Amino acid sequence: MAVNALKDYPLRVMDGVDKYRGDWLINVGWDQHLMFCAPFMWPLPPAMRFGDLVEKIMPASFGAHPDFARIDWSKVEWLKSGKPWTPDFEKSIEENGLYHKDSLRFRTPGLNGIKGSGS
Amino acid sequence: MDMPTTKKKLGIKERYALMTRGLDWETSYQPMDKVFPYAQFEGIKIHDWDKWEDPFRLTMDAYWKYQAEKERKLYAILDAFNQNNGHLGVTDARYVNTLKLFLNGISPLEYMAHRGFAHVGRQFPGVGPRVACQMQSLDELRHAQTQIHSMSNYNKYYNGLHSPTEMIQKVWYMSVPRSFFDDAYTAGPFEFMVAIGFSFEYVLTNLLFVPFVSGAAYNGDMGAMTFGFSAQSDEARHMTLGLECIRFMLEQDPDNIPIVQKWIDKWTWRGIRVLTLVAMMMDYMLPKKVMSWKEAWEIYFEENAGALFNDLARYGIKMPECAKQAFIDKDHISHQAWATFYQYSGISNFHSWLPSEEDKDWLSAKYPDTFDKYYRPRFEHWEAEAKEGRRFYNTTLPQLCQVCQIPMIFTEPDDPTQICYRESDFGGEKYHFCSDHCKHIFDDEPEKYVQAWMPAQQIYQGNCFPEGADPTAPDFNAVEEVLKYYNIHNGRDNMDYVGSEDEKNFAEWRQTSTKN
Ligand SMILES: [Fe+2]
Numbered sequence A: 001m002a003v004n005a006l007k008d009y010p011l012r013v014m015d016g017v018d019k020y021r022g023d024w025l026i027n028v029g030w031d032q033h034l035m036f037c038a039p040f041m042w043p044l045p046p047a048m049r050f051g052d053l054v055e056k057i058m059p060a061s062f063g064a065h066p067d068f069a070r071i072d073w074s075k076v077e078w079l080k081s082g083k084p085w086t087p088d089f090e091k092s093i094e095e096n097g098l099y100h101k102d103s104l105r106f107r108t109p110g111l112n113g114i115k116g117s118g119s
Numbered sequence B: 001m002d003m004p005t006t007k008k009k010l011g012i013k014e015r016y017a018l019m020t021r022g023l024d025w026e027t028s029y030q031p032m033d034k035v036f037p038y039a040q041f042e043g044i045k046i047h048d049w050d051k052w053e054d055p056f057r058l059t060m061d062a063y064w065k066y067q068a069e070k071e072r073k074l075y076a077i078l079d080a081f082n083q084n085n086g087h088l089g090v091t092d093a094r095y096v097n098t099l100k101l102f103l104n105g106i107s108p109l110e111y112m113a114h115r116g117f118a119h120v121g122r123q124f125p126g127v128g129p130r131v132a133c134q135m136q137s138l139d140e141l142r143h144a145q146t147q148i149h150s151m152s153n154y155n156k157y158y159n160g161l162h163s164p165t166e167m168i169q170k171v172w173y174m175s176v177p178r179s180f181f182d183d184a185y186t187a188g189p190f191e192f193m194v195a196i197g198f199s200f201e202y203v204l205t206n207l208l209f210v211p212f213v214s215g216a217a218y219n220g221d222m223g224a225m226t227f228g229f230s231a232q233s234d235e236a237r238h239m240t241l242g243l244e245c246i247r248f249m250l251e252q253d254p255d256n257i258p259i260v261q262k263w264i265d266k267w268t269w270r271g272i273r274v275l276t277l278v279a280m281m282m283d284y285m286l287p288k289k290v291m292s293w294k295e296a297w298e299i300y301f302e303e304n305a306g307a308l309f310n311d312l313a314r315y316g317i318k319m320p321e322c323a324k325q326a327f328i329d330k331d332h333i334s335h336q337a338w339a340t341f342y343q344y345s346g347i348s349n350f351h352s353w354l355p356s357e358e359d360k361d362w363l364s365a366k367y368p369d370t371f372d373k374y375y376r377p378r379f380e381h382w383e384a385e386a387k388e389g390r391r392f393y394n395t396t397l398p399q400l401c402q403v404c405q406i407p408m409i410f411t412e413p414d415d416p417t418q419i420c421y422r423e424s425d426f427g428g429e430k431y432h433f434c435s436d437h438c439k440h441i442f443d444d445e446p447e448k449y450v451q452a453w454m455p456a457q458q459i460y461q462g463n464c465f466p467e468g469a470d471p472t473a474p475d476f477n478a479v480e481e482v483l484k485y486y487n488i489h490n491g492r493d494n495m496d497y498v499g500s501e502d503e504k505n506f507a508e509w510r511q512t513s514t515k516n
C-alpha cells in the first residue's frame, strides 16, 4: 500500500546500493549462537571472494565464541533469505548471486552455543 | 468613581464554555480546508466537532495556577536534595545509569511530544481538542524541563549526562526512541493522537513511568521521584485526552473504526518495542529492583489494557494482534536487551555490567521458564571470560530492523534459540525486520520507512565521523571517530561499570560523607 499523504511523496531511499562507494551491505548471522546478540553487517566489495568473507572478515567478528575455532566449514549449512543456499568459496560475492543488503545465516550442526543453550 | 459591577460567580461548566468556545471564526476569503489542511487526508470523518467532551474542563487561567503550584513544590524538594548531596544516598552508582538512559532517551521525547501536540493542536478544526492539545503541549515542555533540571545535579558528578539533545540525534540506540516519535509526528494529526495520545499515553504509559519513578523511590533518588510525581497529575489528563480522542473518532463515523484499529495495532507494537529499554532497566539496571518486567507487563498490560480493550469492544475495537507475541516476549526481551548493551558497551553513553550472583538468582526466580535455560549460560560465560581479562566487547555493527531500528536481537515466538528474521522486497532492495509486526508496518507504508536514518548504515556511509575526519588516513580509527561524533568520551562514559570513574568516585565520596 502507498503512503497516505497530502502531497506527492517522493521516494527517498536512504540505504540504496549507490550509497556505499561501490560496496554492498551483506548481513550474516550464526544460528544458535546468540552470544552475538544480532546478525552482523559489513560493507563489502561485490568482487570479494566469498571465502575471504569467511576466512578474513568473519573471524574478527565471530571469533570470540569458543565454538568458532571448531567449525568444519565443509559441513556448514547456509541459508539465504531463510532458504537453503550453497556458496562457492572460490567465487565472488556477486558471482555467488548475492546482492546489496542480502541476509545470510549459517548453521553449525553439533555446535549449539555455550553449554548447548543456543548462546 | 466606583464602577458598579455585577459579581456573579460562574459555574465551572459555564466558565469553561465561555473561556474555550466561540473563540474562532468562519473564514471569508480563505476556505476552511486551507486553514486546516491536515484535517481530512487521513480519511477520518468528523461530522460535529461540538460532540467533543473535555472531561477536565480546565481553563487556561486555572491551568497556570495549578502548574505554578506544582513547580514551587518540585523545586523546593530538588533544592533540598541537591544541597544535601542527595546523590550520595542512592543505593549504588549503577543506579545513575538508569538516569542516563532516561535523560538521553526519554526526556528529549517529552520535548518532541511538546512539538507534536503544538502541531496537532493547531491542525484540529475543533476547539475542544485544540485547547486540550495546547495544554498537553505545555505539559510536555514542562516535563522535559523539570527532568533536565532534576537530573542536572547528577551531571556535576557522573559521566554520560552531558549532552542529551545531541545524543538523541546521533547515538545508535537513540534512533529507537527518536524514530518512534519521528514516525508519529510525521503522520497526520489523527494518527498522532492514536500513536501518542492513546497508545503511548494511555495503553503503555504506566509501563514507562511507574518503573522509573518507583525505581527512583526504591533506590533513594528523591529528585527523580519528585519529578515523576509532579508529572503524574498531568499524565491523568493526558490519558483522558487520548481516550476521549479515540471515543470521539469512533462515535463520529463507522468508517473510522478500521482506520483507528490499524493505528492502534501499529502504535501498540511500536510502543512495545521502545519499552524493551524499560524492561532491561527494571531487570538489570536498578540495584534495588521494584518488580520484574514480566510482572509489570502482566499488571499494566495484560490486566489493565485487557480491561480497556474489553470496554472498547462496544465500538468494534479489538485487542491488537501483537499482544500475543508480547505475551511470549515478556519472558525474554529484558535479557536480550541487556546482553546487547553489555556487548555494545564500548559505543554506549552509559555503563553496563554483569548481574551478580544475587541478581542472577532473582532473575531465575522471576523468570523460571527462561533465565536459567537460555540466558544464565550466556552471562556466566562472559563472567568467566572477564575473569581471564577478556571482557567481551562486540565491535562489529549489527543488522537492524528497518522499522523499530533495534538490532535484530529478538527471537522467534516459538523458538528462543533462533533469531527472528523477516524481510520484504521493495523497489529492488531488501528490507529486514525483527518481527511479523514490524514487517507489517513497513509493508503498509514502505515509502515512509525506506527513509529511515539507520545508525549502522549511516556509520558505513561515513556520515557519523566528526568534521575533518579522514577515513582514508592510515591511522584512522573508526570506532574512536564515531565516539567523538556521538560526543561520548571514550574510556569515561562508555565500557563496563567495573573500573569506571563513576564507580571509583562514588565509592570515594560516599566514604568521605559517612566516615571521618
Ligand atoms: Fe510527558
Ligand SMILES: [Fe+2]
Pocket (backbone or CB within 6 Å): B273, B401, B402, B403, B404, B405, B406, B433, B434, B435, B438
Ligand atoms: Fe522491529
